[in-house]
Amino acid sequence: MKEFFNMGGYALYVWGSFGMTALLMIAEPILVRNKRKVTLQSVSRYVRSKSARQSINSSGEME
């Protein structure tokens, strides 16, 4: 086990490479998922306020 993590003396270089790759390839999907949550909130708020504005406008014209 210890031998495996030692990587024949190349531990810093092997784990430095795999570590950074793992970090970024785990972080990116999390960022994309957060972005989707934020986008869903902002777009649905936008759509709701737009339809509210339109119904106020059309009821205003009725009078």
Next chain:
Amino acid sequence: MSSSRFNWFKFSSPATFYPLAGKLVPWITAVAVILIVVGLYMGFFVAPTDYKQGEGYRIIFVHVPASWMSMFIYLIMAFWAAMGLVFNTRISGMMVQALAPTGAMFTFLALWTGAFWGKPMWGTWWVWDARLTSELILFFLYIGYIALHSSIDDKRRADRASAILVLVGVVNIPIIYYSVKWWNTLHQGASVSVKSGSSMASVMLIAMLIMALGFWAYSIAVAFARVRSIILEREKDTRWVSELSEIKR
């Protein structure tokens, strides 16, 4: 509409592509996870120790796939950029926008893992040789695209302007690929080439190819997931977006 011909442009409509991408993402993610787990297992436990570089060579299992992806993703961006300029389809610019961050990430990883491989084998983290420098230029092209696209408010105009940047930058890809042949570089020649096949042991090669396929699937999954947010944002004034169940709530 003629029924005998399949209409490819149907899928270039954001309204059609949005739900399709949503259905595909979980499956492609599963494929990516399986391939990367198998690739890592083979890379660390099945592939033998290299007679020259010992265990240090195992960096190849992330370095080569990341470097390939950095170039592939740029080529796919250039393809979509050209499609956008020629056919003026809305989805093209969105695809370019969705691919750029992942491409930049893999370019950074290619440089990072290259540095961590160069230090023990060449004795230096960085040299200004042709392969490394052209890969660094690729990184700047991705950053330049992202900066240019985000600096223009009208997204359709941003698409066109940055498409030209992407297409001009595509000359850099053959320069990266052939740099080890054209110039005398510190970087070694290609491990796998179309003409002469592979110079690696077959277990090592298979492990590396599985990792590369896994990175492919990862890139597609992330780009599809990201393009869905981009579509929603840029199509928020359309009727189909306002009628989506996740928007109505």
